[in-house]
Amino acid sequence: MDIHTLTLAEAGKQLKQKKITSRQLTQAVLQRLKSVEPQIQAFLSIAEKTAFTQADEADRRIAEGGDISPLTGIPIAIKDNICTADAATTCASRILENFHPPYDATVIAKLRRAGVVFIGKTNMDEFAMGSSTENSGYKITRNPWDRERIPGGSSGGSAAAVAADAAIAALGSDTGGSVRAPASYCGVVGLKPTYGRVSRYGLVAYGSSLDQIGPLTKDVKDSAIMLNALAGHDPQDSTSANVPVPDYTSACGKDIKGLRIGIPKEYFAEGIDPEVEQLVKNAIRQMESLGALPIEISLPHTEYAIPCYYICAMAEASSNLARYGGAHYGYRAKNAGNILEMYSKTRAEGFGTEVKRRIMLGTYVLSAGYYDAWYLKAIKARTLIKRDFELAWEKTDIIAAPVVPAPAFKIGEKSADPLTMYLSDIYTISLNLAGMCGISIPCGFSKKGLPVGLQLIANIFKEETLFTAAYAYEQSAGFFNRKPPL
Amino acid sequence: MSLKRISPDDVRHVALLSRLRLAEEEIPPYTDVLNSILEYFAKLNELDTSSVSPTSHSIEMRNVFREDIPQPSLPVDKAIANAPEVEDNYFRVPKIIQEM
Numbered sequence: 001m002d003i004h005t006l007t008l009a010e011a012g013k014q015l016k017q018k019k020i021t022s023r024q025l026t027q028a029v030l031q032r033l034k035s036v037e038p039q040i041q042a043f044l045s046i047a048e049k050t051a052f053t054q055a056d057e058a059d060r061r062i063a064e065g066g067d068i069s070p071l072t073g074i075p076i077a078i079k080d081n082i083c084t085a086d087a088a089t090t091c092a093s094r095i096l097e098n099f100h101p102p103y104d105a106t107v108i109a110k111l112r113r114a115g116v117v118f119i120g121k122t123n124m125d126e127f128a129m130g131s132s133t134e135n136s137g138y139k140i141t142r143n144p145w146d147r148e149r150i151p152g153g154s155s156g157g158s159a160a161a162v163a164a165d166a167a168i169a170a171l172g173s174d175t176g177g178s179v180r181a182p183a184s185y186c187g188v189v190g191l192k193p194t195y196g197r198v199s200r201y202g203l204v205a206y207g208s209s210l211d212q213i214g215p216l217t218k219d220v221k222d223s224a225i226m227l228n229a230l231a232g233h234d235p236q237d238s239t240s241a242n243v244p245v246p247d248y249t250s251a252c253g254k255d256i257k258g259l260r261i262g263i264p265k266e267y268f269a270e271g272i273d274p275e276v277e278q279l280v281k282n283a284i285r286q287m288e289s290l291g292a293l294p295i296e297i298s299l300p301h302t303e304y305a306i307p308c309y310y311i312c313a314m315a316e317a318s319s320n321l322a323r324y325g326g327a328h329y330g331y332r333a334k335n336a337g338n339i340l341e342m343y344s345k346t347r348a349e350g351f352g353t354e355v356k357r358r359i360m361l362g363t364y365v366l367s368a369g370y371y372d373a374w375y376l377k378a379i380k381a382r383t384l385i386k387r388d389f390e391l392a393w394e395k396t397d398i399i400a401a402p403v404v405p406a407p408a409f410k411i412g413e414k415s416a417d418p419l420t421m422y423l424s425d426i427y428t429i430s431l432n433l434a435g436m437c438g439i440s441i442p443c444g445f446s447k448k449g450l451p452v453g454l455q456l457i458a459n460i461f462k463e464e465t466l467f468t469a470a471y472a473y474e475q476s477a478g479f480f481n482r483k484p485p486l
Numbered sequence: 487m488s489l490k491r492i493s494p495d496d497v498r499h500v501a502l503l504s505r506l507r508l509a510e511e512e513i514p515p516y517t518d519v520l521n522s523i524l525e526y527f528a529k530l531n532e533l534d535t536s537s538v539s540p541t542s543h544s545i546e547m548r549n550v551f552r553e554d555i556p557q558p559s560l561p562v563d564k565a566i567a568n569a570p571e572v573e574d575n576y577f578r579v580p581k582i583i584q585e586m
Binding site: 098099100102103194195196209210235238239241301303304306307308310311318322325326327328329330331332336337338339340341342343344345347348351356357359360361363364367374376377378379380381382383384386417418419422432433434435460 | 492496497500501502503504505506507508516519520522523524526527528529530531532533535538539540541542543544545547550552560564565567568569570571577579580581582584
């Protein structure tokens with residue numbers, strides 16, 4: 001058997017039973033990575049040497065016995081906007097081309113302590129601004145199921161790597177769907193935890209009130225194992241929640257009899273691809289056959305989610321990205337005569353077009369005379385969107401919806417008009433505005449053989465409900481056994 | 487919310503505030519695309535938000551305090567390790583204060 005295809009749970013078990021070593025597993029995964037990388041282009045850097053050092057250290061820990069984490073010796077890929085001490089962290093931007101963070105993000109420190117093997121950093125839309133990974137300053141990642149198509153974004157490299165078995169699991173970040181959407185397009189499981197569930201310390205900030213780190217995995221149980229390791233309060237992130245962390249894996253395997261599943265009618269309105277609609281509805285029927293109770297609900301402000309989200313995200317981005325000016329780290333333009341010229345030339349040469357657009361629009365909606373009309377209006381709309389969910393939780397335990405309106409589109413198809421790209425985020429962004437948790441799990445394939453995801457959404461800090469429902473569905477549907485043609 | 491289109495001069499002004507140097511030939515395409523995005527964003531005008539309070543953070547949180555315990559800070563060599571230009575232990579940048 002090819003051990004690079006193992007799930008995290010299976011690989012962890014075999015490591016613990018000493019059937020395989022972390023060195024063998026790391027070797028197999030890196031070999032797979034190298035053989036598929038020319039086709040999918042998922043990685044910005046590969047850490048072969050340090051990976052083997054970490055693998056040997058994990059093998060030593062396992063040989064000694066004692067307290068072994070389910071993640072000890074597991075090869076994992078990291079999105080390139082999560083700081084890894086002394087290893088390049090570029091955010092797929094030219095402005096951070098040679099940036100080596102002086103510290104680890106909290107999630108990296110946690111995984112390091114658990115004995116994870118870090119195999120490399122994955123491609124993404126520059127500063128996580130995009131829905132296709134086409135906005136990378138370095139390369140375009142391809143969908144393992146059809147290499148003419150996008151893997152989704154912005155965590156496209158992480159999703160493609162896991163789908164292609166070039167990593168056992170990966171970390172991404174989700175500001176408006178950037179974990180869930182690529183998971184759906186690539187046929188893997190992607191989790192956006194509740195805002196504050198996972199520390200953002202060391203995650204390069206895009207929209208600070210929306211950003212959340214989440215795992216991309218081969219199945220639901222692996223996602224629960226990863227969240228166990230990632231979740232928890234962090235004094236370094238004052239927005240991280242001081243809420244107890246349960247064992248999420250024990251939520252997998254509980255039955256869903258009587259679980260109320262809300263179906264938001266606005267998520268099945270015009271704009272949804274008929275195949276996606278059919279597959280998501282089939283999945284809901286499947287859950288009904290397991291004893292769940294579907295009910296129609298309404299999230300009436302859904303049509304305002306895109307403008308609301310983009311105004312909030314751009315405003316926060318314009319402030320967060322002000323730090324890149326060429327003074328302290330990153331790229332600096334040559335031959336600047338004065339400080340203003342240094343800032344404005346550095347930023348003009350270092351940022352890509354989409355990042356510049358968002359910085360300018362964010363600056364505009366926050367600027368004197370326009371703040372009330374745009375930014376204040378948007379954060380009031382955010383209250384209405386959040387209230388929609390709060391009312392829904394009075395009637396339902398979980399919400400089932402599509403993740404994206406259609407299967408993966410072709411590379412270049414939506415590049416000309418940024419608005420058409422923004423519209424593909426319609427089903428994922430409301431959660432970030434409201435802070436809710438959500439998961440994308442495979443629920444079938446289009447006629448062209450492209451994966452389609454089902455999105456399950458739960459109230460804040462109700463990840464256990466998500467895992468219970470997602471695991472029950474996954475076990476009865478079994479789509480995680482299908483592999484892309486690579 | 488103003489539906490007045492933003493002008494090329496507005497784009498020049500916002501680019502300056504954003505510290506982004508745009509070439510003159512970049513101004514018209516940015517003006518067009520920013521206008522088309524803002525036109526779409528103006529959909530929020532359909533909402534009556536006169537009695538709605540704003541949400542800047544999804545999870546309600548009060549001020550977060552901690553004990554003020556001194557801790558070592560980032561060592562200077564690490565802090566300047568990524569700097570494009572350093573002199574002694576300082577970040578070196580072009581002159582900021584102009585002579586009168």
